[in-house]
Amino acid sequence: MKIAILTQPLHNNYGGLLQAFALQKVLKKKLNIESETLDIGYSSSFISKLKGVVKLNIDKFIFQKKIRPQFKPTEEQKKKIATHTDAFKNEYIKLGQGKYTKQNLGDLQKLNYDGYVVGSDQVWRPRYSPNIQTYFLNFLKNNSTSKRISYAASFGVDFNEFKDRDLYKCASLLQKFDAVSVREEGAVKLCETKFGVKSKLVLDPTLLLEVDDYKAFFDKDLETKKQIMFYVLDPEYANKEIETSVKEYFDLPLFKIMPKAMNEESVKNIKDCIYPPVEDWIEGFLTSEFIITDSFHGTIFSILFNKQFITIGNEVRGMSRFNSVLKIFNLQDRLVSDLDGIKKVLKTKIDYTAVNKILETEKEKSLDFLKESLLK
Structure with a gap:
């Protein structure tokens, strides 16, 4: 077939x-x-x-x-x-x-x-x-x-x-x-x-797929790094105030993978606009201690890799996708829209025993x- x-x-x-x-x-x-x-x-x-x-x-x-x-x-x-x-x-x-x-x-x-x-x-x-x-x-x-x-x-x-x-x-x-x-x-x-x-x-x-299907991209053992994976597609929904607050709370550096957007100025040094390898993206989610994202698949991989995470809501790109998948796993509280919401969620921890049962x-x-x- x-x-x-x-x-x-x-x-x-x-x-x-x-x-x-x-x-x-x-x-x-x-x-x-x-x-x-x-x-x-x-x-x-x-x-x-x-x-x-x-x-x-x-x-x-x-x-x-x-x-x-x-x-x-x-x-x-x-x-x-x-x-x-x-x-x-x-x-x-x-x-x-x-x-x-x-x-x-x-x-x-x-x-x-x-x-x-x-x-x-x-x-x-x-x-x-x-x-x-x-x-x-x-x-x-x-x-x-x-x-x-x-x-x-x-x-x-x-x-x-x-x-x-x-x-x-x-x-x-x-x-x-x-x-x-x-x-x-x-x-x-x-x-x-x-x-x-x-x-x-x-x-x-x-x-x-299983987590091992994604680990198969690497010919090395991956160890957790003292960092926060910060994967945000629309920076206006995750401003500097949010970045600063998260960094201060965890006292950890942020790992960002998105390149500079292409414009007349940035293309003068086009190396800054090159998208890093997909494997680097996966490794970031696999090895970071905490995830901050406004991406649907960023949310998906946070769940699959059993990471503590926060999803920043984005009305322009559509909220129903996030509401639906988070509802399946009883994780609606991980979706936030402002700094106060983030501070509240940071104090709670996801029980992945329950989440993984639902996933199976x-x-x-x-x-x-x-x-x-x-x-x-």
């Missing part, structure tokens, strides 16, 4: 890369299924590009908005900063041949995959997936015999972000799926009320979904 996986484009997102790796690993290790992750790219039509130009000029000349010039890195610069993340992708994730955009997705039917798995990550979030119908397999013909499955697909939020036209089309497509599973509790409700399908709540694929139960349910969906 050969399966094609559709997920968000694999760039420099550590969580995105690791969920893609994990799903392939789980399919092979647990179900003996070969899979390939398709290289799905975004393409904009001439009309959509023209709309963007028109909107920009209306904002600038009619509404007198100040338009900040956008920095556009060159292809060489993008390739440079992705040196390590591309190396991980090429070594550990099996990719399908070719790159597919809206224009040539029909060619996928010629490859004769036995099935398609959509997920995980925020594949069903329109703002992150401009060609959203692709992730509902709109390129498959009605008479296709290939299995259509979603695994841990995410809308990112617990309310409808779809335009009416896309919602109608995507609902019709989703109703053709053989089995639907989602990553958040709110997505179960969205599937039923907006798309007219029943779905099952499952774990992110990164949680289906939920892993079994999630693996059962994959087995029943793909092997029966």
